[in-house]
Amino acid sequence: MKRLCLILFVLLPLLISTGFAQNITIGMTVSKTGSMNVDSLEQYRGFELWRDQVNAAGGIKAGGKSYKIQFVSYDDESNVKRVQQLYSRMINEGNADFLFSPYSSSLTATAAIVTEQYGKIMLTTGAAEGKTYTLGNHFLFQMFAPGAEYLKGVLDMLKAKDPKATVAFVYEDASFSNSVVDPAKAYAQQIGMNAVFSERYAPNTTDFSALIDKVIASKATVLMGGGHYADGSTLAKQLYEHKVPLKMITLLVAPDSDKWTELGEAAAGVIVPSQWEPQTAFKAQYGPSGADFAKAYTAKYNSPPSYESAGGYASGLVLQRAIEQAGGTDTAKVADALNKTDITTFYGRTKFSTAAADHGLQVGHTMVLAQWQKDKSGKLLKQVVWPLAGKSANLVYPIH
Amino acid sequence: MSGIVASMIDGVLIGAVYGLAAMGLSLIWGVMDVINLTHGAVIVLGMFGMYLLFAAFPVNAYLLLLPVIAVGLVLGLIIYWTSVHWVIDRPQLASLLSTFAVNMIIIGIGTAVWSTSPYNVNFTLRGITIGAYTFTGNHIAAAVGAVVIALALELFLNRTRQGKAIRAVADNREAAELMGISSTMVLALAFAIGIALATASGALVSTLFPFTILSGATYQMKSFVVTVLAGLGKPLGALVAGILLGLLEGAVTPFIAVSWIPLIEFGLFVVVLVAFPKGLFARSTA
Numbered sequence: 123m124k125r126l127c128l129i130l131f132v133l134l135p136l137l138i139s140t141g142f143a144q145n146i147t148i149g150m151t152v153s154k155t156g157s158m159n160v161d162s163l164e165q166y167r168g169f170e171l172w173r174d175q176v177n178a179a180g181g182i183k184a185g186g187k188s189y190k191i192q193f194v195s196y197d198d199e200s201n202v203k204r205v206q207q208l209y210s211r212m213i214n215e216g217n218a219d220f221l222f223s224p225y226s227s228s229l230t231a232t233a234a235i236v237t238e239q240y241g242k243i244m245l246t247t248g249a250a251e252g253k254t255y256t257l258g259n260h261f262l263f264q265m266f267a268p269g270a271e272y273l274k275g276v277l278d279m280l281k282a283k284d285p286k287a288t289v290a291f292v293y294e295d296a297s298f299s300n301s302v303v304d305p306a307k308a309y310a311q312q313i314g315m316n317a318v319f320s321e322r323y324a325p326n327t328t329d330f331s332a333l334i335d336k337v338i339a340s341k342a343t344v345l346m347g348g349g350h351y352a353d354g355s356t357l358a359k360q361l362y363e364h365k366v367p368l369k370m371i372t373l374l375v376a377p378d379s380d381k382w383t384e385l386g387e388a389a390a391g392v393i394v395p396s397q398w399e400p401q402t403a404f405k406a407q408y409g410p411s412g413a414d415f416a417k418a419y420t421a422k423y424n425s426p427p428s429y430e431s432a433g434g435y436a437s438g439l440v441l442q443r444a445i446e447q448a449g450g451t452d453t454a455k456v457a458d459a460l461n462k463t464d465i466t467t468f469y470g471r472t473k474f475s476t477a478a479a480d481h482g483l484q485v486g487h488t489m490v491l492a493q494w495q496k497d498k499s500g501k502l503l504k505q506v507v508w509p510l511a512g513k514s515a516n517l518v519y520p521i522h
Numbered sequence: 523m524s525g526i527v528a529s530m531i532d533g534v535l536i537g538a539v540y541g542l543a544a545m546g547l548s549l550i551w552g553v554m555d556v557i558n559l560t561h562g563a564v565i566v567l568g569m570f571g572m573y574l575l576f577a578a579f580p581v582n583a584y585l586l587l588l589p590v591i592a593v594g595l596v597l598g599l600i601i602y603w604t605s606v607h608w609v610i611d612r613p614q615l616a617s618l619l620s621t622f623a624v625n626m627i628i629i630g631i632g633t634a635v636w637s638t639s640p641y642n643v644n645f646t647l648r649g650i651t652i653g654a655y656t657f658t659g660n661h662i663a664a665a666v667g668a669v670v671i672a673l674a675l676e677l678f679l680n681r682t683r684q685g686k687a688i689r690a691v692a693d694n695r696e697a698a699e700l701m702g703i704s705s706t707m708v709l710a711l712a713f714a715i716g717i718a719l720a721t722a723s724g725a726l727v728s729t730l731f732p733f734t735i736l737s738g739a740t741y742q743m744k745s746f747v748v749t750v751l752a753g754l755g756k757p758l759g760a761l762v763a764g765i766l767l768g769l770l771e772g773a774v775t776p777f778i779a780v781s782w783i784p785l786i787e788f789g790l791f792v793v794v795l796v797a798f799p800k801g802l803f804a805r806s807t808a
Binding site (some may be wrong): 139154155158159160200235295321322323324326327328329330332333335339351352355356359363364365367384386456 | 524525528529532533536633637638639640642644646649651654655656658659661731732733734736737740759771772775776778780781783784
């Protein structure tokens with residue numbers, strides 16, 4: 123009898139851990155510190171809200187089982203080297219079943235090397251650079267519309283509004299902004315827009331005086347560029363302080379954050395290419411409506427969701443659906459379900475390329491343009507101004 | 523106004539602030555033979571000092587420089603007595619490591635308190651517009667503030683008993699002690715003034731650009747370049763070298779990509795080290 127008790131005592135925890143527990147572990151790094159801090163945190167909140175809502179509803183139901191979601195997550199310090207170490211650690215020591223990407227194209231490109239080596243599925247969000255998907259990856263799936271799409275709409279809108287505008291491209295020398303602006307320059311030329319100035323600046327630049335003097339000298343009437351929150355907000359503030367006579371300013375990423383209003387007058391009129399805005403009313407085939415998502419997010423975090431937050435939540439939804447379709451957590455089956463995904467959620471359409479040349483690239487999602495405008499009381503609000511079919515307000519042009 | 527002239531004026535305005543930042547490093551290095559690696563972290567503390575004071579007392583931000591300098595003096599004395607005094611007579615590596623450790627402690631505590639998110643001092647002075655170019659009021663005020671502080675330091679070093687004692691200790695510590703000067707007190711005072719200058723420059727920078735707890739590294743590197751250009755222990759020379767560096771940056775940026783500027787800066791750094799090892803102002807400035 124004693125021997126039987128001893129055997130049960132030893133084996134019971136093992137049985138519990140292997141046979142009965144139904145947890146899915148998802149790993150991701152978050153830039154709790156460093157230059158990506160603002161955007162990364164918003165993305166993480168999207169992941170977190172999805173996890174909490176799914177767990178509150180009893181978990182993911184697949185193959186007759188219910189799976190609760192748990193996260194294993196570390197601070198990557200916005201540092202590429204940390205990302206490489208931490209994704210290995212989450213897979214080997216954290217036993218992550220699936221992974222979400224860090225925030226930003228450069229960190230994600232590094233994380234993807236590790237996840238592919240281990241044959242782990244990673245849904246990437248907050249990472250628009252398309253190049254990563256041309257490297258023969260099999261388990262990488264992109265939620266954001268690729269970088270080449272970011273400024274196309276702005277240039278089309280500008281061509282329609284002011285075909286004689288002269289454009290200056292001033293952008294961060296980083297993989298994401300390069301992947302956005304380089305194709306935009308080619309597209310501007312293709313549609314006959316006049317690009318009069320183009321220059322990159324180092325990440326973490328805080329003094330834009332020299333670049334602003336060059337923009338003024340170039341006589342550009344429109345500026346496009348930026349990179350991420352820290353540099354983009356600084357550039358906008360200094361453009362305003364130097365009273366640069368621009369008719370339109372479009373910056374990447376930064377103006378999407380709710381913190382943008384802290385810039386006061388410098389925030390007004392600035393346009394941001396956005397992966398999602400609360401006003402974009404997609405009819406969700408799966409998951410909550412945009413209004414429900416925004417309401418739950420605002421209630422939990424006391425600030426409205428950015429498109430990084432929406433991308434984070436939508437990554438969870440798409441993975442959840444793939445696990446349901448696969449009937450479990452088997453990597454090959456879930457990857458197969460992701461390859462077949464063609465779904466519209468509150469975030470818009472999601473479909474991944476299955477071509478060998480760019481497997482995993484997002485081919486279903488489309489972008490909108492949002493502009494910070496003042497309402498009658500002078501309060502700054504983000505309005506969708508493009509595409510015209512989905513606009514919530516008319517474009518303000520010129521802004522000065 | 524042409525773009526080049528505008529760029530050079532912008533360069534001079536920011537160069538004066540770089541010069542002030544370097545003055546603190548130069549004074550400590552020259553007087554004590556200590557390479558103060560807390561310099562960048564202390565500059566950032568000056569930024570946060572201004573941020574917190576401005577949040578509490580939203581008056582003209584430049585009036586808040588005086589309390590920032592006062593806090594800087596106290597901070598300098600604390601750092602001196604806790605981590606520099608005990609290693610000052612040991613090989614230079616000891617003080618280098620000691621100040622580096624303090625630097626890491628400040629950044630660690632700062633990260634825990636303020637995270638690495640960017641902060642702004644939301645204070646704007648009306649600028650001056652000439653043609654298409656506007657020189658912001660904050661840049662002009664920061665440059666004027668830097669020059670005034672630099673001249674005040676120069677007066678202090680040359681016209682006051684304590685200032686002369688600092689110069690005497692810098693020239694020959696043993697001889698100064700034989701003349702009845704307490705070198706320990708003088709070294710503590712010099713270190714405190716160096717730290718106060720760094721916090722003052724940080725406070726001025728905070729009115730120009732956003733900053734994080736990690737922003738100090740950039741200004742520390744600039745300070746090293748300026749200090750080497752000026753020569754060690756020549757605070758006023760550091761101000762002039764800072765302005766010259768800014769002028770040079772302003773003059774070349776219209777013709778090259780801005781990302782090449784660090785290459786030019788550090789190229790100049792090496793050239794001056796080789797050709798003028800005692801700095802550009804070795805003879806002209808005491």
